[in-house]
Amino acid sequence: MRQAASEQRHKAQDDADDGVRRCAVTRARRSRDELIRFVLGPDGTVVPDLKERLPGRGVWVTAAQDIVADAVKRKVFSRTLKGEIKVPEGLAVQVERLLVEAALSALALANKAGEAQFGYAKVEEAVAGGRVLALIHAREAAEDGCRKLDGKARAAGGGSPIPAIRAFATDELSLATGRTNVIHAALIQGGAAQRVLAAASRLERYRKGQVAFASRNGADTDEE
Numbered sequence: 001m002r003q004a005a006s007e008q009r010h011k012a013q014d015d016a017d018d019g020v021r022r023c024a025v026t027r028a029r030r031s032r033d034e035l036i037r038f039v040l041g042p043d044g045t046v047v048p049d050l051k052e053r054l055p056g057r058g059v060w061v062t063a064a065q066d067i068v069a070d071a072v073k074r075k076v077f078s079r080t081l082k083g084e085i086k087v088p089e090g091l092a093v094q095v096e097r098l099l100v101e102a103a104l105s106a107l108a109l110a111n112k113a114g115e116a117q118f119g120y121a122k123v124e125e126a127v128a129g130g131r132v133l134a135l136i137h138a139r140e141a142a143e144d145g146c147r148k149l150d151g152k153a154r155a156a157g158g159g160s161p162i163p164a165i166r167a168f169a170t171d172e173l174s175l176a177t178g179r180t181n182v183i184h185a186a187l188i189q190g191g192a193a194q195r196v197l198a199a200a201s202r203l204e205r206y207r208k209g210q211v212a213f214a215s216r217n218g219a220d221t222d223e224e
Contacts, residue, residue, distance in 0.1 A: 021037075021060040022060060025061055026062055030062060033063075035060045035061060035062055036060070036061055037050075038060075038061065038077065039058050039059070040056055040081055044083070044084055044086055046085060046086065048091075050098055059076070059080045065096060068091060068092040068095055099203040100167075103167065103199035106192070106198075106199045107200075108176045108177060109192050110187060110196045111176075115189075115192045116193065117188060118179055123186040124149070126188060130156055132153055132156070132189070133163075133193045133194065134163040134186075134196075135150065135185070135187075136173065136184065137183070138166075138169060139166060146164065165197070165200045170182055
């Protein structure tokens with residue numbers, strides 16, 4: 001009885017705020033951009049629905065790799081979706097790959113929109129012009145070069161740090177932008193650049209796991 005009442009209270013809270021959903025693993029209520037929706041495909045396989053467009057009942061899980069893995073381990077999808085379902089092996093890794101693809105696709109669009117600059121000298125120029133939303137450093141980038149650009153960006157911003165993305169390898173950045181040996185890039189303020197930053201930040205949080213959400217744990221988790 002207590003469990004049923006708790007579920008009814010949870011549903012009422014979620015219905016009251018369309019921008020909030022409850023994680024099926026932690027029971028924390030989070031904004032939708034902090035969660036990943038999963039649905040059943042036509043063959044009964046659990047499918048990540050990153051764009052939240054697929055039909056059917058959704059299961060929302062905090063966008064953290066270890067929590068998605070825990071959802072599989074604890075058979076959360078089977079309990080929530082009911083019936084005969086198939087959970088693909090390595091679901092948490094599959095989600096990471098989809099998040100990488102989404103962020104790189106956003107970067108490709110920002111490049112076409114002229115909202116990205118590439119190469120150390122071009123990035124320095126963009127920083128000096130005060131137009132930089134975020135920096136991108138390839139994982140292979142030398143720490144000294146990263147520190148120098150980060151410092152220049154901080155100085156240009158009046159002492160406030162500018163986000164620096166370290167989520168991608170050189171090969172991934174090069175393929176996404178049609179350039180060779182991309183080590184450093186700058187996102188220039190604009191809508192397309194904002195979408196890159198949002199997608200890359202989501203990917204970085206996912207890789208860090210639930211520790212990335214630790215500051216909110218306890219504040220939005222109900223006792224069952």
